[in-house]
Amino acid sequence: MVKEKIRDKNERKQAVLEHIIDTYVRTAVPVSSKMVSELMGTNLSSATIRNIMAELEEEGYITQPHTSAGRIPTSTGYRKYVDRIKADVHIERKRAEKLEKEYISRIRTIKNVIEKTSFLISRELHNAGIVMWPSVSDFYLRQIEFIKVRAETILAILVTMTNDVRNYMIKLDKDLESAELRKIANFINTNYEGQAFSQAFTGIKNLVEKRSADSEEITGIADSVLEIIDSIMDETIENDVYWDGFNFFAEEPEFQNINTTRKVIQLFSNREYLTALMKKELPKKDLNIYIGKENLSDMLEDCSVVTCGYNMRGRTVGRIGVVGPTRMDYGLAISTVQFLSEVVGTKLDEI
Numbered sequence: 001m002v003k004e005k006i007r008d009k010n011e012r013k014q015a016v017l018e019h020i021i022d023t024y025v026r027t028a029v030p031v032s033s034k035m036v037s038e039l040m041g042t043n044l045s046s047a048t049i050r051n052i053m054a055e056l057e058e059e060g061y062i063t064q065p066h067t068s069a070g071r072i073p074t075s076t077g078y079r080k081y082v083d084r085i086k087a088d089v090h091i092e093r094k095r096a097e098k099l100e101k102e103y104i105s106r107i108r109t110i111k112n113v114i115e116k117t118s119f120l121i122s123r124e125l126h127n128a129g130i131v132m133w134p135s136v137s138d139f140y141l142r143q144i145e146f147i148k149v150r151a152e153t154i155l156a157i158l159v160t161m162t163n164d165v166r167n168y169m170i171k172l173d174k175d176l177e178s179a180e181l182r183k184i185a186n187f188i189n190t191n192y193e194g195q196a197f198s199q200a201f202t203g204i205k206n207l208v209e210k211r212s213a214d215s216e217e218i219t220g221i222a223d224s225v226l227e228i229i230d231s232i233m234d235e236t237i238e239n240d241v242y243w244d245g246f247n248f249f250a251e252e253p254e255f256q257n258i259n260t261t262r263k264v265i266q267l268f269s270n271r272e273y274l275t276a277l278m279k280k281e282l283p284k285k286d287l288n289i290y291i292g293k294e295n296l297s298d299m300l301e302d303c304s305v306v307t308c309g310y311n312m313r314g315r316t317v318g319r320i321g322v323v324g325p326t327r328m329d330y331g332l333a334i335s336t337v338q339f340l341s342e343v344v345g346t347k348l349d350e351i
Contacts, residue, residue: 012044012048012052013052013055013056014080014084015040016036016040016044016049016052016053016056017056017061017062017073017077017080017081018081018084019031019036019039019040020036020053020056020062020071020072020073020077021073021077021078021081023035023036023039024072024073024327025327025328025329028252028253028254028327029070030064030065030069030070030071030072031070031071031072032070032071033046033049033050033053033070034046035070036049036053037049053071056071056077057071060074060076060077061073061074061076061077061080062074062077073326073327074292075291075292075293075294075326078291078292078304078326078330079291079294081330082289082291082330082334085330085331085334086287086289086330086334089331089334089335089338090335091335091336091338091339096339099120099124099336099339099340099343100343102116102120103116103343103347107347107351108162108163108351109162109163109164109351110133110134110139110160110162110164110348110351111164113344113347113348113351114131114133114242115242115244117129117131117320117340117343117344118130118131118242118243118244118245118320119244119245120340121244121245121320121321121322121336121337121340122244122245122248122322123245124332124336125245125322125324125328125329125332125333125336126245126248126251126324127245127248127249127322127323127324127325127328127333128243128244128245128246128248128249128268128322128323128324129243129244129245129320129321129322130241130242130243130274130278130307130320130321130322130323131241131242131243131318131319131320131321131344132240132241132242132275132278132279132318132319132320133240133241133242133318134312134317134318134348135282135317135318136158136166136197136232136233137196137197137198137201137233138196138197138198138312138315138317139158139160139161139164139166139196139197140160140161140162140194140195140196140197141158141159141160141161141188141189141192141193141194141195141196141197141200142159142160142161142163142193142194143159143189143193144156144157144158144159144185144188144189145157145159145185146181146182146184146185146228147181148176148177148178148181149169151175152171152172152173152174152175153169153170153171153172154169154170154172154176154181154228155167155168155169155170156168156169156170156228156231156232158197158232161194162351168231168232170228170231170232171231172224172227172228172231173227174224176224180224184224184225184228187225188200188204188225188229191203192204197229197232197233198233200229201229201230201233204225204226204229205226208223208225208226240271240275240278240279241271241274241275241278243268243271243274243323246264246268248324249261249264249324249325252324252325252327254302254325254326254327255302255325260302263298263299263300263301263302264299264302264303266299267297267299267300267303267323273295273296273297273299273300274305274323277290277305277307278307278318278319278321281307281309281319282309282316282317282318282319283309283315283316283317284309284316285308285309285310285311285316285341286308286309287306287307287308287334287337287338288305288306288307288308289304289305289306289307289330289334290304290305290306291304291326292304292326300323302325302326303323303324303325303326304323304324304325304326304328304330305321305322305323306321306322306328306330306333306334306337307319307320307321307337308320308321308337308338308341309341310341310342310344310345310348311345311348312345312348312349313349318344319341320337320340320341320344321337322336322337
């Protein structure tokens with residue numbers, strides 16, 4: 001009997017917290033006990049709700065922004081809420097069908113998929129949609145070309161089997177003439193067209209290590225080939241993370257504060273944290289949610305990030321997600337990001 005009472009009390013507290021969060025997400029206005037009482041009907045008295053809210057505040061799940069105001073959720077409150085709902089969140093069938101139809105026309109390249117996905121996340125969630133490009137090691141090679149820019153610096157132009165074009169500025173240990181660069185490009189294109197870039201790297205590395213008679217073709221340029229391929233594989237590209245919907249931050253009341261706005265502008269100006277975060281999460285496909293100070297960057301202490309991995313040929317090669325205020329609709333964010341991560345994988349396999 002005692003256990004039943006404790007369970008009921010905990011359920012009441014959870015219900016009150018969820019009403020506060022749902023209402024605050026929708027209105028951006030601190031929530032009063034009277035408002036919660038009206039939402040919950042006759043289940044609990046106003047006095048009981050006031051007592052529960054006092055307990056929730058004491059436990060750190062809600063806070064009062066100023067005297068005589070209602071309560072708003074804290075990051076701890078959002079975390080408790082998210083941990084409770086995330087396993088039961090599913091996208092509605094009609095909404096899923098509508099989103100999938102968005103990919104039917106004009107989706108012919110990886111770039112098309114990434115741009116469309118970022119746009120859809122931002123449009124559906126009214127926050128910033130972020131999509132991580134697959135690693136260059138996962139691209140399938142159609143052609144590579146090298147252009148000498150200046151002494152010891154070249155531009156590598158990589159064309160994938162899906163006609164996506166990626167450019168890499170590479171600093172070499174020694175100077176190479178244009179004729180040598182053409183020889184390197186011809187060797188790679190002849191021997192590794194249609195293979196994943198990582199396979200090309202492994203194949204060339206094996207040839208060089210063997211230094212056998214069948215690798216005479218590459219002997220004179222072996223070190224230069226490996227240096228160039230290795231540089232491309234390790235390159236940290238500025239647009240590793242593509243994003244859309246930054247303008248939605250200006251519409252949120254939380255970002256009317258100049259200091260908060262400045263942090264968000266800094267975040268999307270350099271994107272180093274978001275890129276590092278998504279790379280760190282690979283190769284796992286799991287859904288991850290970072291709320292407020294759970295983010296390791298001060299630029300995101302007023303934000304939440306929801307991410308999920310996407311697959312290509314059965315392997316997790318990138319991640320998609322949303323960045324918004326901690327006052328985001330977590331149920332909608334989770335269902336949207338999870339569903340679109342599956343769609344992205346399917347479309348990349350089709351391409």
